[in-house]
Amino acid sequence: MFTTVLIANRGEIALRVMRACRELGLGTVAVYSTEDRDSAVVRMADRAVHIGPGPARRSYLNIPAIIEAARLTRADAIHPGYGFLSENPDFAEVCQAEGITFIGPPAAVMERLGDKAVARSMMVDAGLPLLPGSRRALEHAPEAQAFADEIGYPVIIKAAAGGGGRGMRIVHEPDEFLRAYTETRASAQVIFGDGRVYVERYLSSARHVEIQVLCDQHGNAVYLGARDCSVQRRHQKLIEETPAPRLPEGLVERMGRAAVDGALCAGYVGAGTFEFLVDASGAYYFMEVNCRLQVEHPVTEMVTGIDLVAEQFRVAAGEKLAISQDAVSPRGVAIECRINAEDPGRGFAPTPGVLAECQLPAGPFVRVDSHVFPGYRIPSVYDSLLAKLIVWAPDRDSAIVRMRCALDELRIAGPGVATTASFLAQVLTHPVFVAARHDTSLVGDLVAGG
Template identity: 50%
Template sequence: MIKKVLIANRGEIAVRIIRACREMGIDTVAICSEADKDALHAQLADETICVGPAPAKDSYLRMDRILSAAYATGADAIHPGFGFLSENSKFADLCKKCNITFIGPSCEVIDKMGNKSEARKTMMEALVPVVPGTKEAVYSSKEGKEIADKMGYPVMIKASAGGGGKGMRIVTSEEEFMHHFETASQEAKNAFGDDTMYIEKYIAKARHIEFQILADNYGNVIHLGERDCSLQRRHQKMIEESPSPAIDDKLRKEMGETAVKAAKAANYCNAGTIEFLLDENNHYYFIEMNTRIQVEHGVTELVTGIDLIKEQIKIAHGEKLSYKQEDIKIEGHAIECRINAENPYKNFTPSPGLVTGFHMPGGKGVRIDTALYTGYKIPANYDSLIAKVMVHGCNREEAIAKIRGVLGELVVEGIDTNIDFQYQLINNKDFKDGNIDTGFIERLLKK
């Protein structure tokens, strides 16, 4: 078994991985920036190494320093978490060349599925339904406009190397295409160092449904049901739940089998997510694959009882899957709210700073993944996500009531947060009735 894992990340996901390793008897190494020297993950790990100044490009994105830290501490594996280097094929390849186990898929698969244009092409060849759009990458606004004009508006412009909502624009008319293409491609170049784009038909009032998959090195692939991630703002997920209120058992079985088919087509290994759009007529389309653990993985863990981080480590060690498809049972209902350090009533302005008070609710079926503590100073250099509030109930109604109570009890003082905004979403009648789609929050904010 892997003996020592270096966590190439920070915040709540680093804490989550440390705890899983501890339960498995695996030693841990945390890396931190100078801004994170007092962070919880840096305090909980068995060893901690500072890898640079606060900016991520000088610390959490420095492959050389991270690999040097692994060598210096004798770590035989690296878990990248999500974000930062988690979907960087060069980093996965360097780990392999340094004889360090990368807890994730191979660099070849990350390349294939991380490039959205290549992923679409792979799925088309495997006869997995994809959103109508370009099969090859688009390199210029002129070329893109010609394609969009023929396709018909509205369309979605997306970065081939994109993720996290960056490099994405909805275009409703030919007059605005050139501007949106240029701004999206520039944003993609700044974020990913790659400004190649692709174009899809925009599907209005769609749900965002993703299937969690696990795959080992022996060709075994299973899915662990779906998560409904339709409540988004600027393509960033805010609330996730499992199972989806929009999917029945028959559709779940079909989409799950398609997700497994997609993973096999990519020769995938480890934990990953196949993401679909589901339209109003229950037609579904592949949009992308995330080749890493997801922020919202906890809701799947709550309804299946399976620890996805532990499974990732076992698979990376070379073990066969611990489960077969028939072993996977979805029990009850789980909901997650992402708590961000931001002010929703001032255009969601980030709110870093000192946490002067923190009360974390508990109780049966309540899980909160966070790296917060009273006295912690949230840096201004990183993502605003500070906690993931999750609940598990025997059904959706109970889960909604439970998370409403948790949000009402959760206290974070000293900074602005979106707790009250999340509370309003949970209490919205359309949410409670399950009448939501990816444009729901944007429409709500315009009222």
């Protein structure tokens, strides 16, 4: 095992990783921008190194500064959390060249799976079902248009280097395609530095279901159940739950085995997530692989009792998985709500500001992953996530009630600051959600007054 871990991230995920390090007896190093100099992350770490000004490209995305911080503190491992550099193969390669263990899959695996078009092609070879779509990036508009016309509308144009729900556009009619194609390529170039896109058939009414996998360096892999992530706005998840409710009998096992097959085919190592769409008939289709820890990983931890971050460290240290598939036995239901500093009444616009009040819920089977406190200043230059509220209960109805109570207890407020909490409470009372008959269109229907 390592001795000192540098956490190349900020906010709640940095604190989450630090807690795992402490339980494993590992030293911790925080890196922070000028915006985060007074953060809880800096206070909790054994050592903290300033790596640059607020904008992420000059701090949390600044590879030389992060590597220099690791050198200064003699950190022998780096955990990237999620976002920022977590799926950057160049960063993983630099860590390896410096003799620092990157807590994640090998750079070559990330590079292949990070290219969504290449990943689709690999998963076809592994036997996973896919929606009709291109197996490679489509470089020219006429070719892409012809392909879309052939597979039928609606289609979705996706950035080959995309992720996190960004870099995609839905096209309903042929005469909309060229403009959407041009705009998607341009935005992909700006966001990801890679303008390549691919096209696939779009399911307008589908559920977003994902499978958590764990793989070691010795060819062993397990899946840890299914999470439903269908409550989302603009492809950004708001509520996640496990087990995924109302799926046909045997579907989770089929999807889990398919995810394990895909992971082994790709040479995956560490914690990863295979994302699928499930249609009304129960057919499922591979979308992409997330080569990192997911924001919603706590719900899986709550029902399985498995510390995913600790497992990431053990796998990275070369240990074999101590978990067999037969030993994975999820129990009960867990739900996570993302509390973002956003105003649902203004199209989920970010609302930075200073928190005058911050009272986080507590009680039996209630978990809050957060980095905020009274007086905390919400930066405008980072993601708007303030807290992840997670509850567990023996069954789904009880979990929904517990989450409603926790949301009622939550108090996060300040001048000009709005959060998603009340909107999430509205979702939890919606009869379609309560009956587990929702799909990815639910939030759009609510915003539109449905």
